[in-house]
Amino acid sequence: MSTTSEAVGVHSGDTSTPRPDRRRRIAAWIAIALVLIGVGTAGSLLAGIGQWTQRDVLDPESAGANGSRALVQILGEHGIDVVVVRDRAAAENALAGGPATLALTDAPALSDEALETVTDAAADVVVLDPRSRTLRVVLGGGIAQGFNTGGAARPDCDVRAAVRAGSVAPGALFSPEEGMQACYPVDDGWGLLSAPHGSGTAVAVDARELFTNGNLARNGNAALAVNLLGGSPTLVWYMPGLADSDLAAGDRTLGELTPPWVSPVIVLLLVAALAAAIWRGRRFGPLVSERLPVTVRGSETAEGRARLYAEARDPLHAADQLRIGALGRLARLLGLGAAASADEIADAAASRSGADRGTVHGVLITELPSTDADLLSLSSRLRALENAVRAAVRPERTPE
Structure with a gap:
């Protein structure tokens, strides 16, 4: 019997309780504003410190190292x-x-x-x-x-x-x-x-x-x-x-030195940037899941992914996927936690199954298949290693 899975679509739509999401957005904007205010204040303080340090040089009333x-x-x-x-x-x-x-x-x-x-x-x-x-x-x-x-x-x-x-x-x-x-x-x-x-x-x-x-x-x-x-x-x-x-009377300001059209263009660009940010950043509501009337067989999903790997001619990537699955199953068989590394899983598998440690590390970690034949051989060896560990852990369930 083949395993089936229902495809789930995601779309943006209104929900019956938009208030919490709206409050989160408002809180996010308030946090951004506070961060900007804090950065501006820190910059002003640093600039002020620099000005006071410069003013201190040769100041006859300053007792600092640069005063007089x-x-x-x-x-x-x-x-x-x-x-x-x-x-x-x-x-x-x-x-x-x-x-x-x-x-x-x-x-x-x-x-x-x-x-x-x-x-x-x-x-x-x-x-x-x-x-x-x-x-x-x-x-x-x-x-x-x-x-x-x-x-x-x-x-x-x-x-x-x-x-x-x-x-x-x-x-x-x-x-x-x-x-x-x-x-x-x-x-x-x-x-x-x-x-x-x-x-x-x-x-x-x-x-x-x-x-x-x-x-x-x-x-x-x-x-x-x-x-x-x-x-x-x-x-x-x-x-x-x-x-x-x-000298102030004879100095021209930056606005006087630039052409008259520069300031309106800058304002227009700022308005356009703000409008683009609102346009691209708007949302009609939080993401909600919707069941679609489509059923996809699990075997078809696996077959489609296998064809993609075959067309890409990338046995190394396919081997990584096989190893990731094997390492996860071995970790569960051996009672290791989710934080266990690949080396720890390989050592535990070798110790429990009685296999050579270098061989197990090669199968689970180090060997790099370069052809489809190498990939097929690696898949068989991974399956054999899993069977050996399962037989050592649960001997009563070992198939005859």
């Missing part, structure tokens, strides 16, 4: 009044009170005119984070030359502050213009530039490598910092911010 609070305290012990300002108006007011030294960090947001206005009000200027533009505007020339990869260098110049400080290990190197004084030669560059500035001087030095809290105690860094920044009773330490920028 230690230098401010040393200057205060020497009687220098350090005024920390973070906007241009406050810097100009502080410099208008009398002769003062201006310590200036990088100021990319200021125009050349604004930079000149601030520096001209100071008796002396020390550029702590020089760039080529700052060198041109404040010192009248000089360009960035590279970075020091060696050790400490001697001043080798006539600048009094550098001569009194002795050797330091400069960071950024610069190339001087004619009429400038240069100190701390390394290869083809110099670690400090000095040029006349009104009745005083303007100095450029890489304070990131010399004047921060983590580097101040090395070589003659502290002495050089005090000599350069302590020339006047008052030191105005200016940390320019984006609010000081006078």
